[in-house]
Amino acid sequence: MGRVNRIIGRNLLPLxxxxxxxxxxxxxxxxxxxxxxxxxxxxxxKHKNRHTKIAWEGVQAKLEAHPEKLWSLQEMERTGxxxxxxxxxxATGEFLFYDCSPESPKGRRSLCYDHxxxxxxxxxxxxxxxxxxxxxxxxxLLTEAQYRELQQLGEFDTKTSSWIYTPPExxxxxxxxxxxxxxxxxxxxxxxxxxxYAARGFRGLLRV
Numbered sequence: 001m002g003r004v005n006r007i008i009g010r011n012l013l014p015l016x017x018x019x020x021x022x023x024x025x026x027x028x029x030x031x032x033x034x035x036x037x038x039x040x041x042x043x044x045x046k047h048k049n050r051h052t053k054i055a056w057e058g059v060q061a062k063l064e065a066h067p068e069k070l071w072s073l074q075e076m077e078r079t080g081x082x083x084x085x086x087x088x089x090x091a092t093g094e095f096l097f098y099d100c101s102p103e104s105p106k107g108r109r110s111l112c113y114d115h116x117x118x119x120x121x122x123x124x125x126x127x128x129x130x131x132x133x134x135x136x137x138x139x140x141l142l143t144e145a146q147y148r149e150l151q152q153l154g155e156f157d158t159k160t161s162s163w164i165y166t167p168p169e170x171x172x173x174x175x176x177x178x179x180x181x182x183x184x185x186x187x188x189x190x191x192x193x194x195x196x197y198a199a200r201g202f203r204g205l206l207r208v
Contacts, residue, residue, distance in 0.1 A: 026071035026138075033070050036077065037063055043084050043100075050100070050153045051085045059085055059095050062208050069208045072138035073097060076204060079107030079137075083206065086153060094207040098142065098150050104160040104201035108133060111201065113163055113176035117193035130163040130202040139204035141165045144188060146205060147179050151186045156203075158182065163202040166193070 028036065037060060044056050063070060076083040081099030088095050099105055112118040114131035134141050142150065143165045150156060161180035170177060176193035178200060179186060
């Protein structure tokens with residue numbers, strides 16, 4: 001998992017502080033917290049290959065110490081992301097939760113890339129954008145490097161695709177990028193940021 005940690009640490013993008021503050025106001029009841037932690041524990045145990053050097057006890061202690069993060073994890077879970085631990089930041093000690101659903105999360109599809117792209121559409125606008133929805137959830141879109149690291153832990157998006165973080169030098173020209181897995185290979189594509197498809201969502205990252 002060392003390589004995962006190094007790449008994640010180098011490419012992680014800071015979340016908008018406004019949305020972090022907003023997410024911190026969201027709280028789950030004690031019963032909801034316990035139910036979510038229980039579900040995360042079961043998933044953690046079923047997929048040990050994603051976190052071979054991490055013990056669940058440490059993860060649970062972090063979750064209980066930061067209940068505001070549970071709300072974001074619940075949103076990841078609610079929208080079909082099936083979040084799981086994929087590594088730990090060696091510098092900060094934070095655990096890294098990725099959306100690990102086999103296909104792009106069902107509750108986050110048919111989205112433009114960002115709000116600017118959404119507003120640019122004159123008609124047939126989708127309900128939201130990937131960047132705005134991720135920010136509201138308190139999570140960040142995966143970068144290309146993070147997406148490729150996830151694909152080393154299993155096979156994801158073999159029938160769907162997922163928006164990923166688009167570098168400014170691409171976005172300023174009106175484009176956005178997404179990835180999928182086909183023919184046992186991971187592919188990076190480009191599209192107009194205002195486009196949206198029923199089989200394309202986005203995958204996120206949460207640090208705890």
